Amino acid sequence: MATALHNAVIRDHSCVSLANYFRKLLLTLDWKTIFDHLIESISSGAIDNEAFGVWVFVCQNADAIVAAMAQNVSATGRRNAIKQFGRQLRTEAGFPAVRDAIGGVEGTLALMSQMSVNEVDALCRTMRRSSTARAAVKLRQEYMSELYHALRGAPGAPRNPDTRPLGDSYKKITPACNAEIALRGVDFLHCIPGGLRYQAHAAAYEAHALAAMFPTEGEEQPVSAFAHLMERSGSFNMLVLQRVLRDRIMLTREEGESVIRMAALLLGRASRKNAKDDMTEQAMRLVVDCIRKHPVLAGLHRKYREEQPGLFCHRDLGERSTA
Structure with missing residues (x-):
């Protein structure tokens, strides 16, 4: 170890x-050899603790990241380890490894x-940011949900x-939990949940809205009640x-206004250059029907075609709808 790890080199190098x-x-x-040397050297004052923070960013080993979060010698190392932990939460291989x-x-x-307290808050915030990651979604939500219940x-x-009374910090984890926890207390009729919460659970949120508009039993909510979702989701x-x-419903004029706006937004998205041809055709056929x-x-x-000619600008839409 003495021939490989040189404190003089560590002290004199830029980041x-x-x-x-x-x-x-x-x-x-191995990571443990380097880890132990750095911790010992920082404790003795031989090197600055900033060096440990750099090492944490370089080392991708899950055990090393957790060890860096747990050590009590370098605050910089702990902060950087929390960030690295958050990065690993977002990857297919990284999540189960750090868990x-x-x-x-x-x-x-x-x-x-x-x-x-500050480190707990930082960890909760980095867990929150993992909510929109596309990898290991089910496993991560299960872990976060169980952790939140325990906290x-x-x-x-x-x-x-x-x-310690750290409930405000713990709440920051909720977007990364399952939909039941993440959407608890959300006013579905009047608001869209915050950015991360909606991105992580859009399907569950929209399913709730559909169930309210088209219930199997009980009073239905008007389509117009969920106009706030139109801009967000094609x-x-x-x-x-x-x-x-498909459903046997009679639209009121107010609901018709909402549906027409919805159709216009859908056709607008379908007409973009990066939209697939089959999506454009499917959207047009649906609106016409x-x-x-x-x-x-x-x-x-x-x-609407008379007042705002550009609103329904798809070729042949007018002819199809009156055919």
Whole structure:
């Protein structure tokens, strides 16, 4: 180790050079050897703790990241390790690796109980940001949901050893949990949940809206009640129009206005240069069929074409709808 790890080199290198130095070391030395040397050297004052922070960014090993989060010598190293932990949460291979390295939910609880309040908050925020990652979604949501229940002391969940009142920080995890937790308390009729929350659970949110508009029993919500979703989701517009076409409902004029706006938005998205031809054709056919089925839409369609010619600008749309 003495021939490979030189504190004089570590002290004199810039961050970029130091990162390259650590990368070369990791080709011949295991992470634990480097980790132990850096911790010992920082403790003795031989090197600055910033060097450890650089090493944390370079080393991608899950066990090393967790060890860096748990050590009590370098605050910079802990901060950087939390960021690295968050990056690993977002990848297919990284998530199970760091989950196992930290010891699952119980290990996460134990580590968080040893962190400062600011570090707990930083960890919760980095977990929150993982909510929109496309990799390991089901596994990550299961882990986050179980962790959140444990942090809040839910019955049957692992015990949280931390008695500090950190509920505001814990809440930041919720977008990364399952839809039941993430969308709890959301006012579906009047708002779209915050950016990350909606991005992570758009399908569940839109399914709730559809169920409210087209219930199997009970009073239905008007289509216009969910106008706030139209701007956000072309897939939602498509689903609503499919139900308007399929279900036995009578649209009011107000609902017709909402449906026509929805159709216009859908056609607008379908006409973009990067839209697939089959999507354009499918959207146009769906809009035409809805206009043919519902008289109120036919009247509104003609009105909108006269008042705003660019609103329904697809070629042959007018001819198709009156054919």
